[in-house]
Amino acid sequence: MTSDDPAEASAAGDDQLLDSIGTAFSRLRRRTSSVPIGAPVARTDVRRDLLLAIVEESDGQLSVNAVAAAMGMERTAVSRLAGSCVSDGLVERVASQTDGRSITLRLTSRGHEVLANSRHQQRRAFEYITRDWDDGERLEFARLLHKYVAASNQHASD
Known part of the structure; x- marks a missing residue:
């Protein structure tokens, strides 16, 4: 049975939109790394770049266990x-400042150079990807994505 109420139809559409977020994130990750703007990005490069970003954010305070x-x-x-990043000269192992x-x-x-290039x-x-969007849409998407990431970081530490 369907409803003729536009508010109910809109709510159902909103629920479908929200239910599809996980799929959208999966597609975003896969498709962004295959955009034709340079050399294809390998899965190992994605993981390496994630490791580099986490190490950078921690300011050298994370062990391998914490990075994992x-x-x-x-x-x-x-x-x-x-170990591969150490061999490639991207990271170094150092004694912890808090526990030698x-x-x-x-x-x-x-x-830092490799991470800057990745960014x-x-x-x-x-x-x-957003070449057909106007500047306002790009900026709004960027703001909302940063807001989402900040919220996810906050909840991860709860």
Whole structure:
């Protein structure tokens, strides 16, 4: 049975829209990395860039275990990824400032360069994908996305 009430029809459409958010996030992640703006982005590059961003945000205060938790990955997989980043000169292992027995990860200048390049590529992908949007739509989307990320960070620490 369908309703002739526009408010109910709108609410049903809103529910469908909200129910499809997870699918939209999955598609966004897959499609953004395949935008034709340069060399294709490999899955390992996506994980590497995530590791670099987490290490940068922590200001060199996170262990491999903490990075693994932040990435939602197994410690052994992150340990291998971190080892690869160390070998590539992107991060270095340093003694923790708070516990000398603990080892933390810190970005090298090369790691900062790679991360900056990745962010530049992400910006280019955003501009390519939204090339038909007006500036107001782009800025509003960016503001709302940052608001969403801030809220998710707040709830992650609850």
